[in-house]
Amino acid sequence: MSNSVSIYEKPKMVFLDTVDVKNYVNIDRASTLYQSLKESVQKPLKMILLFGKPGTGKSMLLLKLHSDLSDKQKIYLYSTPLIDESEFFKSLATDLFHVRYEGALNFTQFVKIAKSCKSQSVPIILLDEAQLYPSELMEKIRLLSDSRIVKFVIVLHKTEKEDLIAKEHFQTRIWESIELENASSNEIKAYIQKKLMKENCFDSANMFTDKAANLIHKITNGNYRDTNKLVHSVFEIYEWYDMNQPYKLNRVMIPHKIIEMAAIATGLINA
Amino acid sequence: MHDIQELERRWIKYKIKSYSLFITLLIFVIVLIPFVVFFSPNPLHVSEKNTTSVIVKNSVLKEQNKTIQIPKVNTTQIKQTDEKLFLQPSLSFIDNMDTPLSINVPKPIPETKIQNTIDTKTKYTPQIKASVQPSKTIVKPNTAIEQKSKKIDIQTHNVDNVDEDMQDVIQRFKKTNNPTLGLFLAKKYYDMKQYDLAYNYALLTNQLDSKVDMSWIIFSKSLVKLGQKDKAISTLKSYINNSHSKQAISLLDEIETGRFK
Numbered sequence: 275m276s277n278s279v280s281i282y283e284k285p286k287m288v289f290l291d292t293v294d295v296k297n298y299v300n301i302d303r304a305s306t307l308y309q310s311l312k313e314s315v316q317k318p319l320k321m322i323l324l325f326g327k328p329g330t331g332k333s334m335l336l337l338k339l340h341s342d343l344s345d346k347q348k349i350y351l352y353s354t355p356l357i358d359e360s361e362f363f364k365s366l367a368t369d370l371f372h373v374r375y376e377g378a379l380n381f382t383q384f385v386k387i388a389k390s391c392k393s394q395s396v397p398i399i400l401l402d403e404a405q406l407y408p409s410e411l412m413e414k415i416r417l418l419s420d421s422r423i424v425k426f427v428i429v430l431h432k433t434e435k436e437d438l439i440a441k442e443h444f445q446t447r448i449w450e451s452i453e454l455e456n457a458s459s460n461e462i463k464a465y466i467q468k469k470l471m472k473e474n475c476f477d478s479a480n481m482f483t484d485k486a487a488n489l490i491h492k493i494t495n496g497n498y499r500d501t502n503k504l505v506h507s508v509f510e511i512y513e514w515y516d517m518n519q520p521y522k523l524n525r526v527m528i529p530h531k532i533i534e535m536a537a538i539a540t541g542l543i544n545a
Numbered sequence: 546m547h548d549i550q551e552l553e554r555r556w557i558k559y560k561i562k563s564y565s566l567f568i569t570l571l572i573f574v575i576v577l578i579p580f581v582v583f584f585s586p587n588p589l590h591v592s593e594k595n596t597t598s599v600i601v602k603n604s605v606l607k608e609q610n611k612t613i614q615i616p617k618v619n620t621t622q623i624k625q626t627d628e629k630l631f632l633q634p635s636l637s638f639i640d641n642m643d644t645p646l647s648i649n650v651p652k653p654i655p656e657t658k659i660q661n662t663i664d665t666k667t668k669y670t671p672q673i674k675a676s677v678q679p680s681k682t683i684v685k686p687n688t689a690i691e692q693k694s695k696k697i698d699i700q701t702h703n704v705d706n707v708d709e710d711m712q713d714v715i716q717r718f719k720k721t722n723n724p725t726l727g728l729f730l731a732k733k734y735y736d737m738k739q740y741d742l743a744y745n746y747a748l749l750t751n752q753l754d755s756k757v758d759m760s761w762i763i764f765s766k767s768l769v770k771l772g773q774k775d776k777a778i779s780t781l782k783s784y785i786n787n788s789h790s791k792q793a794i795s796l797l798d799e800i801e802t803g804r805f806k
């Protein structure tokens with residue numbers, strides 16, 4: 275590619291797959307769920323469960339919650355599971371009570387520390403990828419919330435197997451559960467357009483018609499991560515034509531051909 | 546960048562493939578109809594004739610649907626623009642690993658801000674309706690579910706399941722390139738004393754997101770465990786120069802004084 279930059283470079287960059295709160299956009303159903311999550315966190319509930327299939331925006335929602343509440347209350351985000359029990363309780367002790375503990379820290383010792391450092395408000399811990407925690411640790415986490423030392427928001431990545439845990443293990447004991455579902459075709463359209471408009475790529479946003487959104491939805495099954503991949507690739511292809519064969523480009527709407535080519539390039543369609 | 550011309554050829558093949566099945570079946574049906582009509586015991590019985598063709602058509606449709614599969618494979622191929630400090634593989638065994646080291650990293654965004662080149666006030670008014678219809682299918686949070694059901698102990702993390710769980714995470718990591726998962730794997734393998742794998746995943750995580758402190762730590766620790774103390778020290782030093790990470794400084798100290806072996 276030569277030195278000059280195509281106008282499709284910018285929309286392409288919009289769809290790099292990152293989980294960054296700066297890029298959060300409001301999508302109807304997800305923001306309704308976000309509101310209810312935010313309200314739930316303020317209720318005297320002990321534990322809140324957020325679950326959904328891969329790429330439905332759970333981590334994004336958690337990040338948003340964290341950034342919205344962090345200047346108002348004690349809230350911590352654990353993105354990577356701390357599967358080692360002692361490591362987990364040690365970092366809780368540091369975050370919540372500013373206690374640096376030498377050596378291994380077990381559950382009973384942690385509860386002691388917590389009781390001696392009683393704070394007026396219950397701190398919130400957000401646990402992403404919670405399906406990776408060992409079940410014994412999960413049990414202790416549950417005990418902690420029962421004793422109202424910490425309030426946990428637990429994010430479960432739901433696969434067929436884990437569906438069971440979400441439904442039975444958690445739902446019989448909790449509290450409150452919120453499910454993020456795969457996006458509909460309309461939501462995919464809104465997602466793409468809002469992301470582009472946020473970066474002032476209005477012309478590009480208008481290229482995504484209902485038909486294009488339907489095809490994208492069909493290919494990605496409403497998974498935002500796959501949608502990012504696909505649309506990124508669409509603009510990559512646009513960029514190439516723009517630089518090499520500009521006469522071939524449809525600048526008004528995205529033809530099915532390009533979407534399918536992008537799906538082949540990203541492996542979302544087998545060809 | 547993809548080879549677009551090659552991609553176009555693949556697309557044409559894909560199209561031909563998805564239509565060819567349909568067309569062959571259609572031809573088959575067309576050939577079959579007179580045959581069925583001719584040999585049918587009661588050729589004037591129209592309704593019977595109709596049903597056969599309907600059935601065949603249904604199967605045609607089914608076949609056609611099958612061709613669009615959505616496999617969850619490969620990630621987008623995006624070039625990495627790295628001006629930042631990343632880990633470099635320093636051990637040769639890395640080449641023999643089945644996890645591809647050169648995963649294509651969609652992550653690093655050039656730090657340079659993209660300027661608004663479009664004048665919003667003039668003709669570029671957005672024509673998109675702010676479609677904020679509250680959807681009817683909101684999943685209501687179901688509070689307070691009875692506790693009476695017997696204790697269901699689903700042991701997802703049984704010893705036998707560990708491998709399966711790891712495989713699951715590895716698959717997801719390959720698919721999503723999520724540094725969180727990579728770091729998880731690195732830690733887990735480190736705990737399991739499989740330092741070569743820990744090294745590998747720490748490296749992969751680092752290439753996805755070089756700001757993850759822990760990836761540098763595990764990478765260096767694994768190096769020490771693999772008997773590459775000098776490499777560990779030089780890696781940590783260059784990281785400390787860049788980040789001033791406290792954890793890295795204390796690890797370096799531990800390695801140099803021999804407290805960490």
Ligand SMILES: Nc1ncnc2c1ncn2[C@@H]1O[C@H](COP(=O)(O)OP(=O)(O)OP(=O)(O)O)[C@@H](O)[C@H]1O
Pocket residue numbers: 291292293294297298299300301304326327328329330331332333334335430431432498499502721
């Ligand atoms: N509301 C949103 N605003 C902007 N981007 C979003 C939003 N929701 C999802 N995304 C995008 O979709 C991608 C996937 O979302 P996310 O990582 O939150 O999914 P997830 O449900 O946590 O998936 P997994 O179960 O695999 O961890 C993110 O990279 C993000 O860019």
Ligand SMILES: [Mg+2]
Pocket residue numbers: 332333334402403
């Ligand atoms: Mg996630």
